[in-house]
Amino acid sequence: MHDIRAIRENPAQFDADLARRGLAPMAAQILSLDEERRGAIHAAETAQAEQNAASKLVGAAKAKGDEAEFERLRALVAEKKTEVAAMQARAGLLDGELRDKLLLIPNAPLADVPQGADEAGNVEIHRWGTPRGFDFAPKEHYQLPAVGREMDFETAAKLSGARFVVLKGGVARLHRALAQFMLDLHVDTHGLSEAITPVLVRPETMLGTGQLPKFAEDSYETTNGWWMIPTAEVTLTNFVAGEIVEAAALPMRMCAHTNCFRSEAGSAGKDTAGMLRQHQFEKVEMVTICRPEEAIAEHEGMVKRAEAVLEALGLPYRRIVLCTGDMGFGAQKTYDLEVWLPGQNTYREISSVSTCGQFQARRMNARFRPAEGEKPDFVATLNGSGLAVGRCLIAVLENGQEADGSVTLPAVLHPYLGGKTRLVDGKLV
Known part of the structure; x- marks a missing residue:
């Protein structure tokens, strides 16, 4: 959420940031409401x-025995009480209206984010590895003989x-091995703190990270008001919601392996074959909570x-x-990693890593105290x-597919697969 004080101080910059997102100016409307x-x-x-001043005079009039003045002041206090209640209700209504408007406005992009209207404006900045050459026509994952009937x-x-x-047999174990390998790498090598979190959360938890209210149709709500998380970013980031974190505890670097749930409301007709785009899937998510000045370095890390x-x-x-027009709602800057899929002969997204600055922290009221006796400030949040x-x-x-229909598996996974090195007809061998 945007800082209303920053909008007051520099409305032109606020509108310029919105323009980079392809949005019309809003500063004048917001400041008028403010x-x-x-x-x-x-x-x-x-x-x-x-009202308070009149209340004090009521007692004084009573003590003096001035009944007329006592009755007049008592009536005035009653009148002021009604007036105050109406004014407070009006102020509360306007405060809620302003908050509702700010909750629907996306984060401001950092200055080095490329300008663009959609994914065509994204910029490739790094490439690793050379796509393997095949002496046969590579298949997509769901067509592979090695998978057999175990991707059902x-x-x-x-x-x-x-x-x-439904994943079964060797394919299910391979999927499980991948998740375990990722967790071990992040915990043992990268020093992240692992958590197991709920996948059902309160609406205020989804609001804190920006899934609500604007993107409700992209997620699932239960009949009793819980929401199913689209990513563990929601739960991990909200660990600090409503808290004042000790500066010494920052940065907090966490990871979690969870089921994730997305309605894919805007993806009709996209990636309908295979398991590339599912309503339920698993992800190992990383989240960092840090000082605002550390966020850019944390993003690179x-x-x-x-x-x-x-x-x-x-x-x-x-x-x-990602360019300004393709970036997520809460992001200041986003890197996407796209993995090479020979069956599609293209790169496809496998990770999205974003820095959100203090945008989510304001929604969650998540703060830290820079030093003893100093005023708390909002933390910065990142996810990927x-x-x-x-x-x-x-x-x-x-x-890893081979001409004989088998799949050769990465060596780093062999210890997680009981020493098995290949997938043949749905079985690890």
Whole structure:
């Protein structure tokens, strides 16, 4: 959420930031509402002071035995009490209206984010690995003989409908091994703190990270008001909601492996074949809570941790920086990692790593105290996939496919697979 004080101080900059996002100017409208809100608060406070002053005079008139003055003042106090209640209600209404408007405005992009209207404006800045040459036509993951019947879309459709999958046998174990490998790398090598979090959360938790209110249709709500998380960013980031964190505890670097749930409301007709785009999937998520001045360096470190997973698996990838028109709602700057999928003959997103500055922290009221006796300030938050497990499975299968229909598996996974090195007809051998 934006800082109303910053908008007051530099409305032109606020509108310029919105323009980079492709949005019309809003500063004048917001400041008009803010002025009205502050006027209502001042009027309520003035009326409250008058009520308090009259209340003190009531007792004095009673003590003097001045019945007429006593009755007059008592009536005045009652009148002021009604007036104060109405003014406070009006101020509260305007305060809520201003907050609601600010909650719907996306974060301001950093100055070095490329300008663009959509994904065509994204810029590739790094590439690792060389896509393997095949002496046969490579297949997509769901077509591979090595997968056999262990990637079962028919049973999933019977159980749940479209965009679900049942993984079985060697494919299920390979999927589990990938998640465990990612966690071990992030915890043992990168020093992240692992957590196991709920996947059902309160609406205020989703609001804190920006999924609500604007993107409600992208997630699932239960009948009793819980929401199913689209990513563990929601839970991990909200660990500090409403808190004042000790400066010595920063930076907090965390990770979690969870199921994630997305309605894919705006993706009709996209990636309907295979398991690239699912309503339920697993992801290892990374989140950092830090001082605002540390955020840019933390962003670079986080994307390198995600890249380390791909490099250990020997999967070619590229890093792109998203333009202003393709960036997520809460991000100041985002790097996407795209892994090479030979079955599609293209790179596809496997991780998105964003720095959000203090945008989410204001929504959550998450602060830290810079030093003893100093006023608390909002923390900075960052999040990134490290990685999407299902998409990583796809990449491992497609990049490791052989002419005989088997899949050769990355060496780093062999210890997680009981020493097995290949997938043949759904079985590890």
